[in-house]
Amino acid sequence: MNKAFIFPGQASQYVGMASDLYEKYDLAKRYFDQANEIMETDLMAICFNGPDEELKKTFLTQPAIFVHSAIVAALLREKGILPTAVAGHSLGEYSALVAAGALDFQNGLKLVKERSRLMHEAGQNNPGTMGVIIGLGPEQVTEICDGLKESGVVRPANFNSPGQIAISGDKETVLKALAAAKEMGSRKAVELVVSGAFHSPLMMDAQNGLADALNSTLIKDTEVPLYTNVTGKPESSGDTIKKLLLKQLTNPVLWQDIIVQMVQNGNNNFIEVGPGKVLKGLLKRIDRGSNCDLCGTVEQLKAIGE
Numbered sequence: 469m470n471k472a473f474i475f476p477g478q479a480s481q482y483v484g485m486a487s488d489l490y491e492k493y494d495l496a497k498r499y500f501d502q503a504n505e506i507m508e509t510d511l512m513a514i515c516f517n518g519p520d521e522e523l524k525k526t527f528l529t530q531p532a533i534f535v536h537s538a539i540v541a542a543l544l545r546e547k548g549i550l551p552t553a554v555a556g557h558s559l560g561e562y563s564a565l566v567a568a569g570a571l572d573f574q575n576g577l578k579l580v581k582e583r584s585r586l587m588h589e590a591g592q593n594n595p596g597t598m599g600v601i602i603g604l605g606p607e608q609v610t611e612i613c614d615g616l617k618e619s620g621v622v623r624p625a626n627f628n629s630p631g632q633i634a635i636s637g638d639k640e641t642v643l644k645a646l647a648a649a650k651e652m653g654s655r656k657a658v659e660l661v662v663s664g665a666f667h668s669p670l671m672m673d674a675q676n677g678l679a680d681a682l683n684s685t686l687i688k689d690t691e692v693p694l695y696t697n698v699t700g701k702p703e704s705s706g707d708t709i710k711k712l713l714l715k716q717l718t719n720p721v722l723w724q725d726i727i728v729q730m731v732q733n734g735n736n737n738f739i740e741v742g743p744g745k746v747l748k749g750l751l752k753r754i755d756r757g758s759n760c761d762l763c764g765t766v767e768q769l770k771a772i773g774e
Contacts, residue, residue: 469759472735473567474751475560480744481529483518486497486536488766490516493587496539499573503535506753510536526591526663530559530584531577537563537742538573540763547773549594553702555695555726557747558626558667559583561716563687564673567741569645570706575685582681586674587717591664593673598662599646600635605656609633612648615720617643625667626721629753634660636668638758642743667720674719694732700725702733727754738740739763739772 477502478520489496490512500512514522515532523529539554541563544550556564562580564572571579602685606627613622614637619639626634635645649657665671678727687710693702698712727750740747748760762768 470735471549471737471739472657472730473541473554473564473739473741474747475541475554475556475563475567475656476533476742476744476746477556477560478526478529478533480746481532481740483516483520483523485515485532485743485764486539487516489536489539489543489769492766493539493543495542499535499539499542501530502574503577506574506769507531507581509713518688523570526588527581527584528687530587532575533559533723533743534563534580534758535763536715538566538576540741540769541567543769544575544739546770547769549772550664550691551697551739553693553730553733554690555730556697557660557696557723558716558721560742561697561713563692563742564694565687565690565709568694570688570690570693570694570709571685579678579681579685583678583717585675587664587666587671587678588659589677590671590674591662594665594670595639596621596637596670597639597663597664598634598660599642600660601646601649601654601657603631604633604649604652605631606633608652609649612645612652613637614647614723619644620767621665621669621670622641624720625665628721629724629750631655632753633751636665637670638665667716667718667770670720673748675714679714680716682714685710689712695726695730697721697723698725700729704728723750724754727751727758731755731758
């Protein structure tokens with residue numbers, strides 16, 4: 469059965485991730501050896517043993533999730549299981565590009581290393597935060613953010629699923645937006661524990677820094693359509709994807725639009741490739757008729773290959 473691959477972003481990591489894959493598959497060993505060399509740190513030990521606080525650091529979280537996802541995608545390819553289309557949530561877009569044949573693993577990890585470092589630094593130089601609003605629609609959340617333009621920076625950051633939208637900006641203005649959401653009747657409006665205002669103008673320094681890395685990296689045309697964060701639509705041109713990867717840092721992730729478009733184009737069987745099950749949960753809320761298998765462990769990989 470044809471399946472589309474979707475790849476998770478930050479917050480899907482967990483201590484012990486990919487350790488079973490490492491024990492069973494030589495490919496996983498090779499990938500982690502390369503990753504440790506590229507990262508110039510023992511990323512494998514942090515993935516397998518933590519501690520959790522270390523694994524949660526942006527500049528380690530993103531490479532850890534990317535490596536785990538890339539290993540699983542490569543193992544699926546070895547089994548002859550290839551995607552009909554791909555998409556990735558924020559960081560996951562880089563994993564998706566590797567699975568789509570547009571980017572090799574080593575160059576992909578070098579980009580992710582640079583991206584995560586720049587985002588961490590931008591979070592320190594331009595401090596900000598994020599929040600999640602449950603129970604309001606896109607128009608209402610956009611209205612709240614627009615109403616606070618004079619107060620500071622706050623923008624919708626992730627349109628994740630119906631009634632679940634993340635916002636991003638400076639702390640004071642984000643807290644005002646969350647309070648306004650509660651007054652408007654949201655079921656929940658809380659600040660998230662993050663190290664920066666991702667997908668907002670406060671990431672502009674990171675965007676400027678990433679431009680050099682992207683410009684010096686070969687991104688080929690994709691073998692299957694990549695549904696992009698910035699547009700929600702399918703794209704295959706490597707040059708266009710490069711420009712959208714840059715915009716992604718300061719623009720919202722249109723995840724709900726991505727899934728709706730994928731389903732409309734005939735993709736309603738998905739595999740969440742990598743750690744966790746965040747995207748499977750979002751998929752259920754976006755399109756109840758679609759199916760999603762998890763594939764991040766040896767057991768899950770076996771089940772898909774059978």
